[in-house]
Amino acid sequence: MTDLVAQALYSGVLTGSAYALIALGLALVFGTMRIINLAHGELVLLAAYIAYTCESQLGLFPLLSIPAAIVVVCVATTLTWYVVGRIERDHELNSLLLTYGIGVMLTNGALLVWRADIRSTKSAWLQEPVVLGPLYAMRSEVLFFVVSVVLIGALWWWLTRTWAGRALRATASNRDAAMLMGIDPRRVQLVSFLVAGLLAAFAGTAIYTIGVIQPSLGISLTVKAFIITVLAGMGSVPGVLAGALLLGVTESLTTTFASSALQELAGMVLFLLVLFVRPSGLFGRRIGAV
Amino acid sequence: MRGRSLSALVVVLALYALVPVALGGNLYLMSMVVAALTIGGIALAWALLGNLGGLVSFGHAAFFGVGSYASAILVMKAGWPIAAGLLAGGVFAAVSAILMLPALRLRGPYFALAVLAYAHIFRIIATEWKSLTGGAGGIANIPRFPVVLGYDFSGKTGAYWIVLTIVVLFVLVYDRVRNSDYGLALRAMHDSEEATRVVGVNSTLLKAAMLFLSAFMTGVLGAFNAHYINFLEPDYAFSGLWTMLPIVAAIFGGYRTITGPVLGALVVYLVDQLVFKELMPIGHQIILGALLGAMILFAPAGMLPALLRRRGWRHA
């Protein structure tokens, strides 16, 4: 029994770390720019397909495809930043609609380019098991757990210790004051989109090596990322990791003790609970009543 | 005002009489028109929520699916007549919106996505609650529309008339609400929520009312669709397309107007199925995504109003 629980917790934590990578980009852009990029899941998926193309056409080990993925996804997010910046009125609503349209284009684009077949890594090395006592995992899962923790740590350090990161947070909390301090909000926005793109590139490679991808995955990734953002609360990066881990562990415990058919439902119920009971999230600042 | 109502009446009568005459024989085109009108109705409900409630939703598929299942189950398991089923579909969808009330506290984008998450949740519930909903396999052989006053409404023309009636009714309701005292308050709230609260308007109550109305309308259309297609399954009833197409349609047709969304739906859906699909059999929805993006950037008030303004017309 303890073996079952231990494995469930372990799997949940590993899965959660991958979820955190997926959610971070969305949380960052939303937390700082108040823009929800509805195409975020599709960007992660795009990175995954780049990893696939590199592996199948060029024979590259998936990790080596990350630079290419970063370039492609950052180009995509820069384009997104540019068109979102062109919106003149009703910014909140229209940026939602615009990114939604971009998401639709990316999903159908993926369908056109890569067809509907499922894809995943063929690398034997990444699929080998890693055994720690009674705990089992795939190499790719452990690898991206480490990557995830490192990236989150780096991001937190960047946000709190570097000038650029602090400029980002300043613009998020008070745009006008930040401008008075000499910060250009447009540039800060671009930076946040680029960082989100970087994170999405890692996340995409992670899902490609750990699981299976297909064009329809985009929207479910966005929903998952959004749920974690709600769990975490606005403006909290460590909160994203905690929320993601919580989600991952909830899912695997549900599978182990109840039925695996209820896994997705468990995550959703968790989301609803937080929404009803503590809408500012587990770690977020209190949102004023509307 | 008189002249406009009269010409509107003429148009509506023409739609009832002439379309079946012109297209009745071609089942395929009639299917397209019925589907377009269904989308148009949802687009209208979506726009209503946006304009009068100030809320954008990315999950209207939730209401559509709940309405579909509610009507199918009540008619098949409890023996209700279909007309009652349609109403019940709307009511259940409105009731399901109660679950979304906590989300009203959230800022705009939060709410939009929260509704999307709800659509997922309802889909999962429909899949798991096998005894009630038939699970992943869905419900088949849902009863068709009955014979009323000697006319068999189970055919394409019957369905067309029913959905046209529903949409026309919704247009009238939207118009009445918009021009009523509440509508004035709602539109003021849309412009400045702070100001309205100062004057004493309970903005949350009004928003909730609009959410229920929008959900009700969408639920009725979902119920209609269930009896029209005679088949339901979770992936179909809660499909993202029931969210996406109405949004594109409403934006295209001009979501600030009342009839804009419906007209937008007719144009967008028909062009997508009859033209885009022929040109690009796979992935043709990419054009819709691009269209949405382009409209937001260049014609946020809608493309139809922009086009019509060129010719010197304005519409309701």
Place this chain on the structure above:
Amino acid sequence: MFAQSPARALRVLLALAFALATGAAAADEFLLGVEVPLSGSLARVGTGMNEGIHVAVDVFNRKSGKHKAKLIVIDDESSPAKAVAAVEKLASQGVVAISGGYGSGNIGPASDAANKAGLVYVTSGGVDEALTQRGFKTFFRINNTAGYSKAMLGLLADMDAKNVSIVYLTKEATSDLAKDVEKALVAKGVKVTMHAFDPAITDFKPIINKIKLQDKPDVIAMSGYENDYVGIIRAAKVLKPDVKAVVGVWSLATSKMQDDFPDLMGSVYGTALLPFPAEFTTPDGKDFAETYKKLYGKEPDYLGQFGYVQTQLLLEALSRAADAGTLKSGGIASEMRKTNRDTLIGKVAFDDKGDNPNFSHRMGQHQGKKVVVVWPKDLANGKMVFPGVPW
């Protein structure tokens, strides 16, 4: 005032589209409609079936002296409403029959529309029981759930499995199959544990761990689709439960899976119509394989095989009806019902519900780069290898 012009413009647009949309066929040609998913969630399987259908028409046109066939293909986008619309469009374009359809949820409404239009509808994509309970005289299918469960049960019996864990997806087709197999196994006194999972699941380790630590079965049986198999086998490779075989159903014992996921397929069992490389020994089979290679540049798979057989039988019925002059008077359906012949998928004969009760799939096993048919014995071209696990 505005409404008149746009409404008229709309009507013009509709009339134009209608004019553009009608196809035409030469006098002595059968116009055959194809309604398949080429986009949406069923895109891959629909494309495969579509290829098989095209091969059948190609072979028919070359072989048949008197008759020719022409195809009109419409994508039903994996959606029931679009499937109905596709059938209606095909009907309006004057097709004499329809071959295609994937997913019982889409086939149900689509074949209903075909029945209303008086068109025969043949498919290999809908195994749901309900499809043949509707009393339609125009509906025919060449495979069914029973055929799949017969194959899996036969293999499990040959393996002498006493304790089986079944991991199955909560969708209709996969869970029906799982429940059928469970019932039959329990009746024979085999211990069975069931594990349902929903489509969103990616990490199967918790389930496999439960199986490894609690069930301790001889065989793990899987009922799902390609992405599920990959996830399950990956989890099993990591946890290494002590089982003697891993058995799945459709889309598993294929060369495509071997190519895409070579590390996961070793010695795994799944349903397989034919071995790979396919050794087609009958002239029928040779025609099929060569034409498929010529048209698509690759080896045929089970989807193409099913699409081929369903269309081949339909075309033969069409020829017979045309010769007897009963094409317009319900002859196609009655000729279909007279079908009784050996095909690539075994003997096919339709009962009065349109089902093919003879259908019994075969089981294959990945052995090296090949797929070897191991059940039933009289069609096998190799022996079972144990342990049937990729680790």
